[in-house]
Ligand SMILES: NC(=O)c1ccc[n+]([C@@H]2O[C@H](COP(=O)([O-])OP(=O)(O)OC[C@H]3O[C@@H](n4cnc5c(N)ncnc54)[C@H](O)[C@@H]3O)[C@@H](O)[C@H]2O)c1
């Protein structure tokens with residue numbers, strides 16, 4: 074079957090790809106960007122007729138995405154799976170694909186290009202290389218970038234490009250992190266401090282916070298086969314998504330930007346209540362269902378949330394443990410939002426693997442669960458469903474042989490001699506890169522976790 078390309082276009086993109094020049098760089102050209110920011114950017118170009126905002130996408134680790142997209146002239150389809158029949162839309166907004174490890178200099182040059190005024194990022198939580206809320210200066214890749222080599226880390230890329238720019242830049246983190254924009258700004262500032270020189274352009278550059286929401290599971294061969302059936306051509310870069318899409322962006326830009334609000338995004342003065350509601354309701358429940366679901370042998374989140382007991386726990390987590398910690402964003406009913414989230418998780422067509430959501434727990438837990446846990450303990454509550462989610466992570470870490478986590482060696486070595494629930498809890502709770510001192514010393518928390526870890530541990534462990 075022929076491959077999707079500009080000369081082999083079964084469905085015309087809404088924008089003429091050839092008309093777009095590059096104005097945005099995206100770091101982390103994974104599935105999510107292709108189903109989210111690239112779609113909104115294309116919709117904005119169509120709505121305004123402005124052709125200045127084509128995207129240069131930077132793949133941060135392997136050449137796999139470049140090998141998928143380059144032969145297709147940057148084109149790919151979004152396969153939308155809702156409750157009815159799936160639909161496909163070919164997206165044309167990605168106009169260049171760079172692979173950072175192969176061409177680190179080209180990445181810096183592109184971000185430094187005066188035609189570029191906006192950088193967006195989806196590089197996963199671990200891609201920020203942070204420790205204790207700041208830049209991990211012990212990270213060997215950060216140390217190597219600081220020696221002045223063509224940078225390989227995201228923070229190093231941004232810093233090197235800012236150092237070359239005259240015009241300020243707007244850098245929009247779209248990762249699931251608390252106050253993602255200010256957090257990234259701090260990391261870049263600390264990188265400049267470590268280098269001993271901060272360029273003038275940094276002060277005028279902006280790091281707006283943003284909340285992103287769309288469930289985008291990793292693409293499978295079955296998805297590629299279905300896309301081929303629907304398109305009549307082979308698309309190696311197809312991404313799968315639910316119909317829901319939300320992007321709330323702090324209205325804080327250093328210069329020109331795509332009219333993302335014309336593509337469906339919302340610009341606002343304060344993203345924090347939206348972000349907190351999303352991370353604490355959606356992502357926390359997602360992680361809980363992933364750990365408890367995986368321990369029960371469920372392959373997907375949809376299977377897990379269709380288990381009545383897990384669905385009841387998810388509901389309790391949202392309504393009893395999380396919502397009391399939140400200030401509702403204007404116009405959002407948090408209880409209704411929680412119910413919608415569970416309906417979205419139950420979409421059987423999405424096939425979001427529990428193991429995909431469960432990966433990188435050491436960097437997800439603090440963002441999704443531990444802030445809420447701290448708030449509930451401070452309020453004098455006993456948040457047993459929240460602690461059950463943490464206990465499920467502990468058992469998952471203990472019982473999963475090939476753990477997919479940036480701290481896997483430290484986690485496994487901490488657990489090396491842990492044969493009882495008490496030892497498992499003590500080994501993991503003692504890790505300061507995950508649990509703050511206030512939680513480590515919360516007396517009732519340890520006992521509760523030991524009881525819950527004991528109840529969740531498989532009998533043959
Ligand atoms: N998939 C979703 O449903 C979804 C929804 C909302 C937000 N997000 C955010 O987007 C991120 C990426 O999700 P995805 O579905 O695109 O994942 P993906 O695996 O398809 O892509 C991950 C991207 O991050 C890069 N990356 C991974 N580790 C890195 C590291 N150590 N340093 C630098 N770059 C690194 C990879 O090169 C790749 O480009 C998530 O971690 C999350 O923060 C995802």
Ligand SMILES: O=P(O)(O)OC[C@@H](O)[C@@H](O)[C@H](O)[C@H](O)CO
Pocket residue numbers: 197198249285286287288289355356359360429430
């Ligand atoms: O993408 P991750 O690995 O950070 O987290 C997995 C999911 O919880 C997450 O991607 C959600 O699907 C998403 O946040 C929904 O908007």
